[in-house]
Amino acid sequence: MQQLSQERMPIYEALERFKQMRVVPFDVPGHKHGKGNPELTRFLGEQCVSVDVNSMKPLDNLIHPVSVIKDAEELAAEAFGAAHAFFMVGGTTSAVQGMVLSVSKKGDKIILPRNVHRSVINALVLCGAEPVYVNPEVDTRLGISLGMSLAQVEQAIRENPDAVAILVNNPTYYGICSDLCGIVKLAHAHGIKVLADEAHGTHFYFGKDLPVSAMAAGADMAAVSMHKSGGSLTQSSILLTGPAMNAGYVRQIINLTQTTSGSYLLLSSLDISRRNLALRGEAVFAQVAALAQYARNEINAIGDYDAFSKELINGDSVFDFDVTKLSVHTLDIGLAGVEVYDLLRDEYDIQIEFGDIGNILAYVSLGDSRQNVERLVSALSEVRRLYRQDKAGMLTQEYISPQVVTTPQHAFYAEKESLPLEKTEGRVCSEFVMCYPPGIPVLAPGERITRDILDYIAYAKEKGCSMTGPEDLEIKHLNVLKGV
Known part of the structure; x- marks a missing residue:
């Protein structure tokens, strides 16, 4: 051999x-x-x-x-x-x-x-x-x-x-x-x-x-x-x-x-x-990093967008930054990230990785070209020109600290009941609710449902986030623990 x-x-x-x-x-x-x-x-x-x-x-x-x-x-x-x-x-x-x-x-x-x-x-x-x-x-x-x-x-x-x-x-x-x-x-x-x-x-x-x-x-x-x-x-x-x-x-x-x-x-x-x-990774990812940096420079030159990078490093909670990630903050053009995500796909035939409440992520990797990046930059410039609006009243907070009541396993398998979403405040959730991607739960089994969480879910649905997790695919009802 x-x-x-x-x-x-x-x-x-x-x-x-x-x-x-x-x-x-x-x-x-x-x-x-x-x-x-x-x-x-x-x-x-x-x-x-x-x-x-x-x-x-x-x-x-x-x-x-x-x-x-x-x-x-x-x-x-x-x-x-x-x-x-x-x-x-x-x-x-x-x-x-x-x-x-x-x-x-x-x-x-x-x-x-x-x-x-x-x-x-x-x-x-x-x-x-x-x-x-x-x-x-x-x-x-x-x-x-x-x-x-x-x-x-x-x-x-x-x-x-x-x-x-x-x-x-x-x-x-x-x-x-x-x-x-x-x-x-x-x-x-x-x-x-x-x-x-x-x-x-x-x-x-x-x-x-x-x-x-x-x-x-x-x-x-x-x-x-x-x-x-x-x-x-x-x-x-x-x-x-x-x-x-x-x-x-x-x-x-x-x-x-x-x-x-x-x-x-x-x-x-x-x-x-x-x-x-x-065999080729070092050269490939040097090109990827350079392409992502080129895109960041071009997007930031448009105005109002913030394609953020290493300037966030603070030596602790942001110890380092992956420069291949093309993350762009969109709220200053008055659009949620998911709205920009939808516009890029529906109007410009550009599929990015995801959009959330305030940001988009365009995944730059070894299969990308400068020509494709320029098309993305051009589309973002046009989105700003055609769809820019006042950002007043837009939700900015992406993360809500959970109130953990019991373990995910106990909550998932416990006796439960289904309630209309608006009637679940104060109850303990027994299933997941998340925007996908990225698939990070807004609610996980065993966590208390608060008014902030319900407002966030309603806002995310209104803006067009793809909400997944619950038994009820329309997310009008949630399963909660009985008697808790």
């Missing part, structure tokens, strides 16, 4: 060998290399459906890798500077849940910011761990949550010395980074594991002059969305672990929820993308 190097793509190479074997398939999937579903084959192409195959000895098995998947994961671990890497085909949601479930069980405490992705709180519903929230500081002008303050983390540890882990969003959707090295040092001094939701930080491992990566900072686990800034297919992700984690146990945890039928389309895309980043 050839020696492993970052030039290699073990899964891709195995699939190429498999195609040359002209195997007659009497296994699943039932489309049999596309022959049984001609419409699908025409749509996706024969090249694609011919490698949508089942696990078999020559191709290894994701739940117990011993050959080509094992090799590909070892190459990924080396590329990311981790002790182990696990390929995930259930998205970074699955990787985040794998982290939380690997370090905690019912009754354990986890310190985390409240502005986490719903996947974190979903994991708490599954395992019964208790969240200890460090409420993030908020930039009131931009209406965005900042990172975790080191002093707040220290206070949380002092008040909860029995906590088993700290989870950090790094970076946030907007590009805000916490003092990850400081948090790791503090946590490890108290015997506490550090988990990083690094969904938006794949490029930290390969670019120069970018914020520190979780593995370089000494974190114990990190969930990395290769499909976001790393170029792999949607739903493919990597879970990284440091040397202090028991890799065999982590694999067992992953196998509790991850499919036994791992998609070779997703797995090969991880393999191919890892090679691309390992």
